[in-house]
Amino acid sequence: MALSKKLEDAINEQINKELYSAYLYLSMSAYAEAEGLPGFATWMRIQAQEEVGHAMRLFDFVNNRGGRVVLKAIEMPPPVWKSPLKVFEQVLEHEQKVTGLINRLYELALNENDYATQMELQWFVTEQVEEEDSAGQVVEQLRRVGDQPMGLHMLDKELGQRQAGAAAEAAE
Numbered sequence: 001m002a003l004s005k006k007l008e009d010a011i012n013e014q015i016n017k018e019l020y021s022a023y024l025y026l027s028m029s030a031y032a033e034a035e036g037l038p039g040f041a042t043w044m045r046i047q048a049q050e051e052v053g054h055a056m057r058l059f060d061f062v063n064n065r066g067g068r069v070v071l072k073a074i075e076m077p078p079p080v081w082k083s084p085l086k087v088f089e090q091v092l093e094h095e096q097k098v099t100g101l102i103n104r105l106y107e108l109a110l111n112e113n114d115y116a117t118q119m120e121l122q123w124f125v126t127e128q129v130e131e132e133d134s135a136g137q138v139v140e141q142l143r144r145v146g147d148q149p150m151g152l153h154m155l156d157k158e159l160g161q162r163q164a165g166a167a168a169e170a171a172e
């Protein structure tokens with residue numbers, strides 16, 4: 001069964017949103033680098049790679065279903081934030097927004113009786129639970145740290161431990 005035009009358009013839109021997510025996190029990585037927070041920068045850079053993996057999953061899915069991928073312009077992300085806490089509050093807010101987009105896409109796949117798309121999107125539904133959870137945890141940690149430089153330094157070290165690899169999995 002070929003992808004409906006409606007679903008094809010909606011998934012193309014989601015590819016754009018995933019690439020914007022990558023762009024947003026790369027901008028946060030650059031900001032963290034400039035602020036002398038290399039651990040935050042590493043975390044964000046890996047997060048950006050994961051988002052490219054999400055885009056590529058959908059890219060491959062559209063192609064495999066005989067659809068046509070059409071790439072659109074990617075919006076400019078903000079270049080600066082007021083604090084590391086503000087950065088992670090935006091990560092959480094952004095991921096909550098993306099969860100809403102995935103849910104709406106799933107609803108569309110249900111309405112179109114497209115079971116293969118529903119299956120593909122189930123991976124994203126699960127992934128969004130993880131994304132919101134990990135962003136929420138860092139927000140909590142940053143709130144506890146407050147403005148203690150030592151606490152921020154420790155958290156930066158911890159975030160810098162994040163390993164790439166989940167991105168490779170996501171791109172499979």
Ligand SMILES: [Fe+2]
Nearest residue numbers: 018021051054
């Ligand atoms: Fe994503």
Ligand SMILES: [Fe+2]
Nearest residue numbers: 021051095131
């Ligand atoms: Fe995400």
